[in-house]
Amino acid sequence: MNLKHTIDGRMRTDHLPFPMPERSHSFVQQWHHVSFLHWEVDPVRLAPYIPEGLELDTFEEKAYIGTIPFMMTGIRPRLAVSVPGISTFPEFNIRTYVKQRGKAGVFFIALDAQSRIACLYAPYAYGLPYRYAKCRLDVNGNTYSWKSKRVDGGQEFIGSCIGKGKAIKAEPGSLDEFLFERYCLYTLKKKKLSIGYTCHEPWAIRKGDADILSNTLTKSYNLGINNVLQPDLVHVSSGVLVNSWSIDGVGE
Numbered sequence: 001m002n003l004k005h006t007i008d009g010r011m012r013t014d015h016l017p018f019p020m021p022e023r024s025h026s027f028v029q030q031w032h033h034v035s036f037l038h039w040e041v042d043p044v045r046l047a048p049y050i051p052e053g054l055e056l057d058t059f060e061e062k063a064y065i066g067t068i069p070f071m072m073t074g075i076r077p078r079l080a081v082s083v084p085g086i087s088t089f090p091e092f093n094i095r096t097y098v099k100q101r102g103k104a105g106v107f108f109i110a111l112d113a114q115s116r117i118a119c120l121y122a123p124y125a126y127g128l129p130y131r132y133a134k135c136r137l138d139v140n141g142n143t144y145s146w147k148s149k150r151v152d153g154g155q156e157f158i159g160s161c162i163g164k165g166k167a168i169k170a171e172p173g174s175l176d177e178f179l180f181e182r183y184c185l186y187t188l189k190k191k192k193l194s195i196g197y198t199c200h201e202p203w204a205i206r207k208g209d210a211d212i213l214s215n216t217l218t219k220s221y222n223l224g225i226n227n228v229l230q231p232d233l234v235h236v237s238s239g240v241l242v243n244s245w246s247i248d249g250v251g252e
Contacts, residue, residue, distance in 0.1 A: 015181075016183055017181075026246045028076055028078060028242070029072060029242050030072075030075075030241050032072075032238065036066055037066060037067045037161070037210055038232055039232050040062050041224060045224040046223065051188050054100050057104055059178040064097060064232075065095065067093070067094050067217065068093050069091070069144070069148065071089075086117055089113055089114045090137040094108065094218060097182070098186055104182060105183070106184075108187070110129060111128055111130045113130055113131075113133065114135040115132075125246070125247075126194075142162050142164075144161050146158070146159065146160065155220045156215075157214065159210060159213050161208045161234060163207070167206045176205060194249050196244065205236070208236040210234045
């Protein structure tokens with residue numbers, strides 16, 4: 001299949017590692033003001049979180065999890081318009097990297113968002129583990145400041161991240177490509193392994209410095225991280241425009 005087509009005439013796809021579904025995408029959204037905070041973790045500690053049928057993906061035999069605050073903006077069904085107060089909200093997720101039959105994607109351990117609609121709809125339609133949280137994300141120049149506290153449980157994530165230097169695209173075969181250039185997610189819906197595709201331009205990433213004041217969110221998962229206030233890797237991005245598809249059962 002030729003990957004050099006565009007979706008809605010706006011998005012290049014020649015960089016994708018596999019084709020998107022033939023049917024039209026379901027949603028349009030933007031991921032803005034993204035902080036990528038990564039820790040190297042013991043694959044043994046990650047194994048209990050990975051569903052049967054998925055394989056943990058590693059880079060040079062190292063496994064990673066990311067805690068990622070960002071602003072979801074303009075999310076809407078493909079043929080609809082954005083709705084103020086519904087289509088934009090802050091989200092904080094914890095993800096790791098997996099593959100299934102060689103197709104690399106992400107798996108979300110947690111998704112906290114200040115959107116009751118997302119927290120109702122996404123688990124129902126996608127099997128994604130959304131939890132409602134009081135969240136805030138502020139932007140001041142190159143600095144992204146964020147604060148999240150889960151309503152049920154109180155797990156929180158508070159701090160800021162500042163981007164440095166020029167934005168770059170990931171080099172082929174690099175750790176940056178491994179972490180950022182992922183175009184599908186895996187999920188369990190009604191105990192069935194499923195896949196959802198996402199299409200966007202390659203990430204433009206800057207390195208950054210993080211100042212984390214509290215991180216009981218990441219700490220609440222038994223990942224064996226020695227210092228949840230000090231990520232091993234910090235990056236920021238202004239964001240991407242995303243087209244996403246409804247999920248398919250793996251193997252369908």
